Amino acid sequence: MVNGMRNGVIAIHRDGLLALMNDEAYRIFSLRPQPDDLGRPFSEVFCDRPEVARVLACAFELTTLPNRAELRLRDLNRVIGYTLSQVRDDDGGPVGAMLFFKDLTLVEQQEERERLRDRLASLGEMAAGIAHELKNPLAGIEVNAGLLRRQLPDSPAAQALVGDIISEAKLANAIVVEMLEFVRPIRLQLERTALDIVLREAVLMAESSTPRGDVSVTMEIQADLPMVDGDDQQLSQVFVNLMTNAFEALDGKGRIVVRATAEALESDPGFTSETPTPTQVVVIEVCDNGPGVAADLNDRIFDPFFTTKPKGSGLGLPIVRKIVDAHDGRIDLVCVAGQGTTFRVTLPVSSSATWFK
Secondary structure, eight states: OOTTOSSEEEEEETTSBEEEEOHHHHHHTTOOOOTTOTTSBHHHHTTTOHHHHHHHHGGGTOSSOOSSEEEEETTTTEEEEEEEEEEEOTTSOEEEEEEEEEEOHHHHHHHHHHHHHHHHHHHHHHHHHHHHHHHHHHHHHHHHHHHHHHHOTTOHHHHHHHHHHHHHHHHHHHHHHHHHHHHSOOOOOOEEEOHHHHHHHHHHHHHHHSOOTEEEEEEEEOTTOOOEEEOHHHHHHHHHHHHHHHHHHHTTEEEEEEEEEEEEEOOOGGGOSSOOOOEEEEEEEEEEOSOOOOGGGGGGTTSTTOOSSTTOOSOHHHHHHHHHHHTTOEEEEEEOTTSOEEEEEEEESSTTOOTTO
16 A cells, blocks of 8 residues: 555654655655665665655654655755654654655746746836837937947047947847847747757757857757647747857857657646646757856746846846746756756647646
């Protein structure tokens, strides 16, 4: 019965030996069952999961045990909700402990999406107003600077200064345009879209806007990749942005791998009353071997106006996420500082899929 439960269950004896661990626990913690696990010290069984070992070690030390607490496993990119309780004998003495837990990663991601929508709604109203007010003055600066340049043909110094004014005005206008694009609602033109074509074109478009240098690009696209219900123009923007970021991160030296595979995702029965059926999705990964992103910045990388670039607007990745969300997809960042960056985009094959709504 315990092995058939959809929640993870772990039991330990008072002396720290593992008494029980069901299949779901092994799956959630990505551990391989060993024949001699039961009867071994739990510290040995969970040597690769020290966070879990620390929770179990508190079972006989704390006066109040955690109930409905959360544990974040960063190496697995998972959030676990758990309850820890003692097992007592007839005299009330503790003889063991039980850990009940569930993978809350999907719940956490849904809550994060809701929080992001709330932030974007208020931010969007403010940004739209500012952008509209800035467009006209910027256009006036650019036009007048162009007229001034024509009146000073014999002054190289003045020509250089006016050229800088025009360049900066164009950059500011590009940011305003990007801001307006970010706050506008996305209207998708859905059609059957071949992602292999979109990905190959995205590489070429990214190369035209960002110097590639000696960066090698490897395409690993599944031969029978299914078509998806999507807006090819919007999806192209997603992958052009991700490829451009990868080129900039590598600064002319390194490698990029673009992978695309078809998968079937199992639905969590806890989120539906119907019999869960696998959802067909396409998973696209854009991987580079650049410097990566610092761990403390991972949670902010999709925040509007947050950027690590000297002249970045901080809207590129938020727009990417907005487009992916509009396709009922998901985008995840897998990054270890100094070991490169992977952006993983998961898109349902059919627009009627409800795997992440």
